[in-house]
Amino acid sequence: MENKPTALSLNKGQSATIDFIESNEFSSRLxxxxxxxxxxxxxxxxxxxxxxKIMALENHLIALRDEELSSVYITLENRSAL
Amino acid sequence: MKxxxxxxxxxxxxxxxxxxxxxxxxxxxxxxxxxxxxKTGTITLTNGEKVNLxxxxxxxxxxxxxxxxxxxxxxxxxxxxxxxxxxxxYVADVTQLERHLLLALQIQQLGFPMIFVANMSDLTGxxxxxxxxxxxxxxxxxxxxxxxxxDLENIKEHITAFFSAPVNQKExxxxxxxxxxxxxxxxxxxxxxxxxxxxxxxNKLLLxxxxxxxxxxxxxxxxxxxxxxxxxxxxxxxxxxxxxLYDQLLPVVKKLNPEYQQAPEMSGIDVVxxxxxxxxxxxxxxxxxxFQSIYTWATYPMDWIESGFTVLSQWFSGWLPEHFMSSLFxxxxxxGLGGVLVFVPQIAILFLLITLLEESGYMSRAVYMFDHIMQxxxxxxxxxxxxxxxxxCAIPAIMATRTIQNPKERxxxxxxxxxxSCSARLPVYAIxxxxxxxxxxVWGFLNAPGLVFMGLYLLGIVAALGSAxxxxxxxxxxxxxxxxxxxxxxxxxxxNNVWITTKDKVMSFVRExxxxxxxxxxxLWVMSTYGPEQKMIQARTEAINLAQSQNLNEEETQxxxxxxxxxxxxxxxxxxxxxPAIEPLGYDWKIGIALITSFxxxxxxxxxxxxxxSIAQDDEGTTLREKMKNEKKxxxxxxxYDVATALSLLVFYVFALQCxxxxxxxxxxxxxxxxxxxxxxFMGVLAYVGAWAVYHIFS
Ligand SMILES: Nc1nc2c(ncn2[C@@H]2O[C@H](COP(=O)(O)OP(=O)(O)OP(=O)(O)O)[C@@H](O)[C@H]2O)c(=O)[nH]1
Ligand SMILES: [Mg+2]
Numbered sequence: 001m002e003n004k005p006t007a008l009s010l011n012k013g014q015s016a017t018i019d020f021i022e023s024n025e026f027s028s029r030l031x032x033x034x035x036x037x038x039x040x041x042x043x044x045x046x047x048x049x050x051x052x053k054i055m056a057l058e059n060h061l062i063a064l065r066d067e068e069l070s071s072v073y074i075t076l077e078n079r080s081a082l
Numbered sequence: 083m084k085x086x087x088x089x090x091x092x093x094x095x096x097x098x099x100x101x102x103x104x105x106x107x108x109x110x111x112x113x114x115x116x117x118x119x120x121k122t123g124t125i126t127l128t129n130g131e132k133v134n135l136x137x138x139x140x141x142x143x144x145x146x147x148x149x150x151x152x153x154x155x156x157x158x159x160x161x162x163x164x165x166x167x168x169x170x171x172y173v174a175d176v177t178q179l180e181r182h183l184l185l186a187l188q189i190q191q192l193g194f195p196m197i198f199v200a201n202m203s204d205l206t207g208x209x210x211x212x213x214x215x216x217x218x219x220x221x222x223x224x225x226x227x228x229x230x231x232x233d234l235e236n237i238k239e240h241i242t243a244f245f246s247a248p249v250n251q252k253e254x255x256x257x258x259x260x261x262x263x264x265x266x267x268x269x270x271x272x273x274x275x276x277x278x279x280x281x282x283x284x285n286k287l288l289l290x291x292x293x294x295x296x297x298x299x300x301x302x303x304x305x306x307x308x309x310x311x312x313x314x315x316x317x318x319x320x321x322x323x324x325x326x327l328y329d330q331l332l333p334v335v336k337k338l339n340p341e342y343q344q345a346p347e348m349s350g351i352d353v354v355x356x357x358x359x360x361x362x363x364x365x366x367x368x369x370x371x372x373f374q375s376i377y378t379w380a381t382y383p384m385d386w387i388e389s390g391f392t393v394l395s396q397w398f399s400g401w402l403p404e405h406f407m408s409s410l411f412x413x414x415x416x417x418g419l420g421g422v423l424v425f426v427p428q429i430a431i432l433f434l435l436i437t438l439l440e441e442s443g444y445m446s447r448a449v450y451m452f453d454h455i456m457q458x459x460x461x462x463x464x465x466x467x468x469x470x471x472x473x474x475c476a477i478p479a480i481m482a483t484r485t486i487q488n489p490k491e492r493x494x495x496x497x498x499x500x501x502x503s504c505s506a507r508l509p510v511y512a513i514x515x516x517x518x519x520x521x522x523x524v525w526g527f528l529n530a531p532g533l534v535f536m537g538l539y540l541l542g543i544v545a546a547l548g549s550a551x552x553x554x555x556x557x558x559x560x561x562x563x564x565x566x567x568x569x570x571x572x573x574x575x576x577x578n579n580v581w582i583t584t585k586d587k588v589m590s591f592v593r594e595x596x597x598x599x600x601x602x603x604x605x606l607w608v609m610s611t612y613g614p615e616q617k618m619i620q621a622r623t624e625a626i627n628l629a630q631s632q633n634l635n636e637e638e639t640q641x642x643x644x645x646x647x648x649x650x651x652x653x654x655x656x657x658x659x660x661x662p663a664i665e666p667l668g669y670d671w672k673i674g675i676a677l678i679t680s681f682x683x684x685x686x687x688x689x690x691x692x693x694x695x696s697i698a699q700d701d702e703g704t705t706l707r708e709k710m711k712n713e714k715k716x717x718x719x720x721x722x723y724d725v726a727t728a729l730s731l732l733v734f735y736v737f738a739l740q741c742x743x744x745x746x747x748x749x750x751x752x753x754x755x756x757x758x759x760x761x762x763x764f765m766g767v768l769a770y771v772g773a774w775a776v777y778h779i780f781s
Contacts, residue, residue, distance in 0.1 A: 015345075015346065021321065023317045023318055023321055024317065025147075025317070025562060026147075026564060026566065027317055027320065027321050028143055028145035028147075028317070028320040028321065028324060029142060029143075029145075029147045029564070029566050030566065031143075031321065031324045031325070031328075032142035032143040032145070032181065032184055032185075032324060033142060033181065033566060033568060034180060034181045036325075036328055037325070040345070040346055041346055042345075042346040042347070044346070044347065044348040044352075044353075045348060045352070045353075045356050045357075046358060047358075047450060047451055047453065047454055048357075048358045048359060048361050048362045048451050048452075049451070049452070049454045049455040050454050051453065051454025051455075051457065052450055052453050052454055052565055054348065054352075054356065054450065054569065055346075056346035056347055056348050057346055058344055058345075058346060059177070059178070059344055060178060060181075060568065060569075060570075060571075061348060061352070061568070061569040062566065062567065062568055062569065063446070063449075063450035063453075063565055063566075063567045063568075063569055064565060064566055064567075065453070065454075065564065065565040065566075068564065068565060068566055
């Protein structure tokens with residue numbers, strides 16, 4: 001689990017599939033915002049002064065701080081499948 | 083009367099629907115103990131029956147992260163609450179059903195009768211097939227567009243149907259049992275005797291939220307020990323529940339909207355508006371426009387209000403007999419009233435523009451862009467809107483902090499906003515700056531007084547950020563800070579919403595802050611009009627004798643009398659009393675009087691100085707500056723207003739909270755006198771120390 005990538009490691013424009021959400025004080029909020037295991041996500045924007053990113057989901061956008069992104073574990077999109 | 087609650091996710095259109103259903107028959111107040119807006123009203127059903135309606139804060143789930151969301155959970159789990167609903171009208175955004183169904187399913191667990199309103203139907207086309215949804219939820223489902231009147235009757239009819247036919251009320255309730263394990267059932271049923279599915283889920287919520295939930299208040303320690311002994315895993319259980327509910331609802335959402343799974347993308351507008359450097363530039367452009375609007379548009383109505391009150395008070399003083407009651411009415415109450423109403427244009431314009439930004443969906447982009455930088459100063463992305471608005475006036479800026487959910491971040495924003503130089507400081511700066519630098523050009527194109535002005539504004543900004551940083555280290559935070567913010571799609575603002583919000587803000591300022599401002603201005607009036615009787619009579623005779631010996635005309639005599647009487651009034655006495663305290667700053671007792679009276683509002687400084695230097699009311703500007711120039715220090719040689727004293731006064735006015743209206747609003751918004759007193763004190767200390775330092779450096 002240690003080296004499993006989180007959404008924090010995604011660069012702008014990179015897509016991934018959400019694997020699971022770490023169990024912490026943010027988890028129920030992340031889930032209820034539609035950040036649900038199995039969903040596709042993509043980082044589409046970086047905050048001007050850093051510290052946060054915009055994650056696009058199937059039909060909505062969520063702004064997340066870096067620490068919040070690091071609770072979202074992902075599987076990087078398989079490049080050969082593109 | 084029966085209660086109906088509007089419940090749903092943020093941005094689903096609850097308030098829009100509320101405004102549509104109640105029209106102007108609504109009341110805005112606060113939930114007890116917190117400054118979260120509570121909008122309530124009554125509606126008349128199609129059969130003539132009246133029912134209560136409440137607009138609850140937007141919630142993502144029954145596992146809240148913010149104080150606003152906790153309110154919803156507290157009301158829905160506490161049958162003794164005044165607003166415990168008999169019926170829930172659940173409002174969902176039909177384009178975002180996946181997330182918006184989640185809370186609906188949780189609420190069904192609590193066993194409430196419910197009508198499901200699939201709102202924003204204009205965005206999908208009216209022909210959305212709601213049948214699968216109806217079959218899934220087993221309750222009435224209707225499509226609506228809250229921004230138009232067309233669906234109003236349909237919604238009312240469904241509500242009427244619920245209340246008028248008790249036999250059919252079961253149709254509005256569906257109990258979708260969560261598959262609890264044996265162990266869970268045994269734990270949950272130990273929280274209370276009753277073990278129906280409905281109370282099992284209620285008990286589950288008590289276990290999750292025992293440390294704050296109202297319904298468990300009396301049994302807190304029992305529930306806590308139950309949580310411990312049964313090792314109830316709060317977070318895991320939340321995740322498990324949400325995941326289960328998603329598993330239930332996702333297939334239905336897919337059936338409703340087959341083409342809905344798109345590749346995750348951001349719209350072109352957002353690419354520009356949240357761009358790394360275009361984004362902030364556009365934001366500051368918009369803020370510059372907001373700021374300019376408050377500044378320029380508000381000046382006209384403010385002038386009308388001011389001259390209106392001047393005319394009124396002249397009319398009254400001609401008409402009322404000379405009596406202290408007349409004077410109290412004209413110079414105390416009427417002046418105080420004018421002092422309250424004069425802020426209305428600024429507040430109205432600021433809220434009009436802010437509501438437009440909120441309604442359109444832009445504000446959440448700004449919050450995201452500035453979140454990190456404001457975080458460093460213990461504030462929130464939204465704080466930047468307040469800080470910028472403070473450049474016009476701190477009052478609407480403080481009122482605008484309501485949208486900051488984290489209490490600590492909101493408090494810090496309130497505390498430091500008045501440090502940003504507002505428009506009322508300008509007249510004071512204008513009169514004093516001439517004593518600091520001559521009107522010359524620097525490097526050929528910059529104007530020296532202009533540079534000093536800029537320095538004063540910068541000083542305010544630095545002080546605001548610095549104090550915010552200090553507060554962020556001192557203040558304790560009750561709630562954790564997070565962003566996790568939805569960026570809703572852009573929408574055309576609904577004018578009915580904009581108008582109602584603006585009106586509410588203005589009314590709440592006039593009603594609540596108005597009282598305090600009125601009282602303080604009466605006190606200030608008493609202090610500057612009255613004094614020890616002997617002394618006041620003496621001052622009057624002295625002035626008249628002096629006037630006769632100098633052959634002054636009627637008006638000049640009156641001015642002289644006002645001067646002498648102000649000197650011997652209570653305010654004058656306080657001015658003299660504090661002279662030793664303000665002497666290290668380079669001030670004399672005359673300035674002391676002006677410091678006290680300008681507490682009513684900073685611009686009063688100019689008027690008081692005019693009275694002190696015995697200048698007739700109408701030619702304040704240049705004559706006052708001349709008089710001040712000729713004024714000497716106690717030794718009779720050095721000018722009173724040298725660079726050091728003038729700079730020291732300027733610095734004092736940058737920092738000091740010389741504004742009772744700001745204090746009144748801080749009191750109103752924080753709900754206690756503790757914060758305005760602290761605000762007044764820390765800014766006072768800053769002002770004193772700053773002025774002292776400047777005076778000593780430059781003299
Ligand atoms: N197109 C469209 N827009 C709507 C409709 N209903 C509401 N809106 C818009 O959606 C936005 C959010 O509406 P609100 O009524 O403020 O939502 P709310 O549920 O009260 O949101 P919170 O108070 O944050 O929980 C506003 O810009 C409304 O003008 C609708 O039926 N159609
Ligand atoms: Mg609302």
